[in-house]
Amino acid sequence: MKFNFLLLTLLFLGSIGYAQTKIGGYVKDTNGDPIPFVNVVFSNSSEGTITNDDGSYYIQSDKSYKSVVFSFIGFKSKKIDLESSTTYKMEIILEEEENALSEVVIYQGKTSKKNNPAIDILKKIWENRRENGVKKFDQYQFKKYEKQEFDLNTIDSSLVNSRIFNGMEFIFDQTDTNTVTGKTYLPIFINEAVYKVYGDNNLNEEKEVLLGNKNSGFSDNQTLIAFIKDLYADYNVYDNYLKFFDKSFVSPLSTTGVDNYNYVLADSTFIDNKWCYKIVYYPRRKNELTFKGDFWVNDTTWAIKNIKLQVTKSANINWVKEIYIEQDFKVLNDSVFLITRDHFMSDFAFNKKQESRGVYGKRTTLYDDYKFDIEKGSAFYKERADPYQEYVYDRDSTFWDNNRLEGLNKDEKQVYTMLDTLKTVKAFKRLYNIGSVLASGYIEFDNFDFGPIFSTFGYNDVEGIRVRMGGRTYFSRNDPWRIEGYTAYGFKDDKFKYGIAGKWLLDRRSRLIVSGGNRRDIEQLGASLTNTNDVLGRSLASSSLITVGSNTSLTDINLSTVSFELEPLKNFNIRIGGSYRTLKSASDQFSLAYFTDEARTQTTNEITQTEISTILSYSPGRKTSGYGVDRTIINDGDFARLFFNYSLGVKDLIDSDFDYKRVQFFYRQPWQVGGFGKLTSTFEAGKTFGEVPLGLLNVVPGNQTLFSIFGTFPLLDFYEFVTDSYTSLHIEHNFNGRFFSRIPIVRDWNLREIVSIRGVIGDISEENQLLNASTSNPVLFAPSEQVYWSYSVGVGNIFKVFRIDAHFRGNYFDNPGARSFGVTGSFGFYF
Known part of the structure; x- marks a missing residue:
């Protein structure tokens, strides 16, 4: 957007518009060096400006002036007569005062913090x-x-x-x-x-x-x-x-x-x-x-x-x-x-x-x-x-x-x-359409958008090269209903996948919405600790073009959902929904198998589960645009988010396999720390009550891609840690160049320093471990002895669009294939 x-x-x-006096140019010293922050004021007036870092200036007025005055600490003031009402490229040379205190004062324009009447006035303001x-x-x-x-x-x-x-x-x-x-x-x-x-x-x-x-x-x-x-x-x-x-x-x-x-x-x-x-x-x-x-x-x-x-x-x-x-x-x-x-x-x-x-x-x-x-x-x-x-x-x-x-x-x-x-010019329509595609990712047709085009290609070890096509209905930004869907094909597994979903805004005042859909696809489960059953959702981990090592731990999922949600208070949302899903391994090198009898002699590789969930979410300070079933968040990443999910698995309801209860809590808070940048903290906690197999447990989200993925642990492999109860904390601070700005030469690059630390502790019950029938991939192991942690240092704003992070593992070095160091990067447009 x-x-x-x-x-x-x-x-x-x-x-x-019309202005009667316009002047511009540069102010330099006798050595030809630019002088920043020089006062430039029309004579006998309060209209003026201050030169920029490079000594440049521009000033205009609706009034007619005949002269302008240039003045700065440590230099002789200079009055220049204006020969015309418009004068550009005026180069002004200011000479040093004979009694200037020092070269530092002359060239940097430092003012004293003592015996300064301006600061005395500033104290009165305070x-x-x-x-x-x-x-x-x-x-x-x-x-x-x-x-x-x-x-x-x-x-x-x-x-x-x-x-x-x-x-x-x-x-x-x-x-x-x-x-x-x-x-x-x-x-x-x-x-x-x-x-x-x-x-x-x-x-x-x-x-x-x-x-x-x-x-x-x-x-x-x-x-x-x-x-x-x-x-x-x-x-x-x-x-x-x-x-x-x-x-x-x-x-x-x-x-x-x-x-x-x-x-x-x-x-x-x-x-x-x-x-x-x-x-x-x-x-x-x-x-x-x-x-x-x-x-x-x-x-x-x-x-x-x-x-x-x-x-x-x-x-x-x-x-x-x-x-x-x-x-x-x-x-x-x-x-x-x-x-x-x-x-x-x-x-x-x-x-x-x-x-x-x-x-x-x-x-x-x-x-x-x-x-x-x-x-x-x-x-x-x-x-x-x-x-x-x-x-x-x-x-x-x-x-x-x-x-x-x-x-x-x-x-x-x-x-x-x-x-x-x-709006009637064809050239304008053509430019407008290009801008719309780049902004939304969709190609607009009458009442239908094709896309998103940025998801057309992907790759993973199960599907190989993956192509995707999709679209959505779109009559206006304030549509009360919307249907969207996609189909995808993997060249390696030679299978078609699809997803379709619809939602309808029944009441605009309370934002009462009914929605539902079905998806059959290949997905990387466990890409986040706190998640919902989003029919059309897909993580970057499922289709990353570049990965660290092979990844065959993908799941074949068939998911159907229906839900009702409303917003009784601003930014406070209540959602009640039900889902039915079947899960099975998408690869013979990965197993979701579990025992189906107490003697642990019979197994199955497919999970069938019905779940009812109640989700409460609150986002104070969130700002949205639009009044239809879909709204656009316009200050993303700049507000707190609290999320609570209570899920109930119901056995034998539509052939469901397990009874369980699950609670999850998520709290994300950005903090502006004055001149020291921005700190973002994310806290997550959850617990599953009851015996459940691997496909229903909480996987500590690893990251085997070379891209930074929010909420993941960049040095963990997928399924390295599996829990049924967990507590996680992630703290990241972006100093916005606070320290780089004090290093000569480096400060001109406008780089930004970033540090972060992540930690998670969790457990898995003996009953859930015994239920798992997989003996090799994966082996269920939780960070229960001590908090698993890692830290990162990064440099952002490289060429204004790139960020690179170096990650260091803090412990659990004996885990099979444990990575002690890694590098990830990300692209983005940030101010």
Whole structure:
């Protein structure tokens, strides 16, 4: 979906604007070295910017200015007269002050932490730190208008004349220049939304009611809109760390800011009849997740009146060249500061070179009509309405004229009309279809999607080369029902396999869903400790093209399921279902055999089992998009997940073989550890009560592939450990380059250090061991004497897309074929 969003933005339309003064260029010292973080301000104004790491700058204004001033610690200020309203490639040379303290101060611009008036003001901000103004009242409500926009940037002749835009040249008729970066851009998508927000601080509740939504021609783009919104999540500049794109940036208002930023008291003046100080700040070191910019702060309440934040180009973040934030606040009753405007802009690109082409993502949020201490009661916040109100997406022009807190400019209005024309162009349709395939993995036909194409080929030791074809019904993203299926063929075992499943959303409010299906296939069981009977599920371990040693421990499975599920509370799901399955070995080199009599003289290699399960899952903080039977998770990996499963095996029900009870618990929690990166912990525990054969036991998941598979133990072979009770813990910490950023040369590679440790302890009863009839492959053995553990060290962000991990076994070296060391890798697009 992330790729879909980038690709969609390459396809659309036009814009215009007008600025009266534009300048850009570089600032260097007398040796020709660039000077970062130089203040560039139009004379006799507060409009300015700060140079980038490479000394480059760009600034524009709607006003006409005749001169600009360049200033920086340790250098003589320089005033330059402007001969024209547009001046690019200005190269400015700043000379050292004669009384500069030292070369370190001159070239690095370090400011003192002592006797610095700017830091004295910063301490006052800490002492009077406040939450957003609405938190000072028992209840609050306000209107919120949100405008999201995508722009294609760096428009030049090579792009305009590119063959990819044949037939769509008209979209380049009008372009404009971005006020932050100086790049030409072309608006290509816009979405508007109006909300009424209610909150109760005593109940710790907040409710957001969508009043209207309008976008540039996409009637079915809730996922795109929600994804964009999640990228620019809410934030509070007073917090020590601000989270964007799954990264924690140090706030310039942080109590640890003096260790990460230089601060300079630059100006003071009246703003809205309040005396305010202007503080300029910039990073102490390169490659860290920090900002540069300035803020105005009131001299009595020490509250922020205006703040600008811009991420430095050296920051260790992928696919994002620029992040620019600006917030404005108003004063209520001389004491409480309420946010009135929040603007967030990012420049997405494949690299950070100045000339690289990319996409601007912009979100502007305006707040108005504040009201306080109007009690609504707890029932108001708990009331669940139909989440999809169709009329909200069909508001007329009168509604938007009355509810926009900021009018659309000429260019934004043009987006709405231009897209309708573009959608009729064959070249556009062709590009759109390519983007859709790359994003979803499916080829779209009328009401049917073919795919996923990325699962077409696979390999394992039983099937050999495996080919697969499948598809699903698809009328819209909000389909109340869906049928999907596949068929596969293995060239080595010369057998066809298939799977088919269907589900129907009976009630959208409670998300009551009935589903069922059947699958006959070859599968690697035991690929995870905690699992469900997913009819169409398949693990990477079943079809990995590259493995460590041979793997014949695959199972021939015939699985039928039916279930009912509902969501009585947000992100809390209850599922009750039943399954019927037969399991048998898919290879003569692997055995699922068990004894069928007490004398242990008769065996069978096939298990027939009926099971009833109750599953409770809770995912606080999960964000989804769509209102149909299928929903898209838009913040995957960024929320906690709790899972509890109680299963009951029923003997003799539809020829079922065993009676047993099983309980399983899973808890996964990501933790943002400030400037030290992200830690993810996963805890699993389970127990099976009753006598069951190997096919129904809990296998500690090994990994014999060269790919990193979440939840597995990378140095264990399949079926190396088998349990009927287990406890497992996996902790992984990604430092996001915290230490690499301090090593010269290495820090320029933007690598990220990752460490992890895994452990599992379990047991298997004597009764279950005696039930097993296999004597060689596998031999049932559990890590009961001591915790099996291993640890890993890895390097991520190699060429921005690759991660490699080295794994070290901690014990159980005497196990047959035990691997003490291994390496796995993975690909992925991460910010």
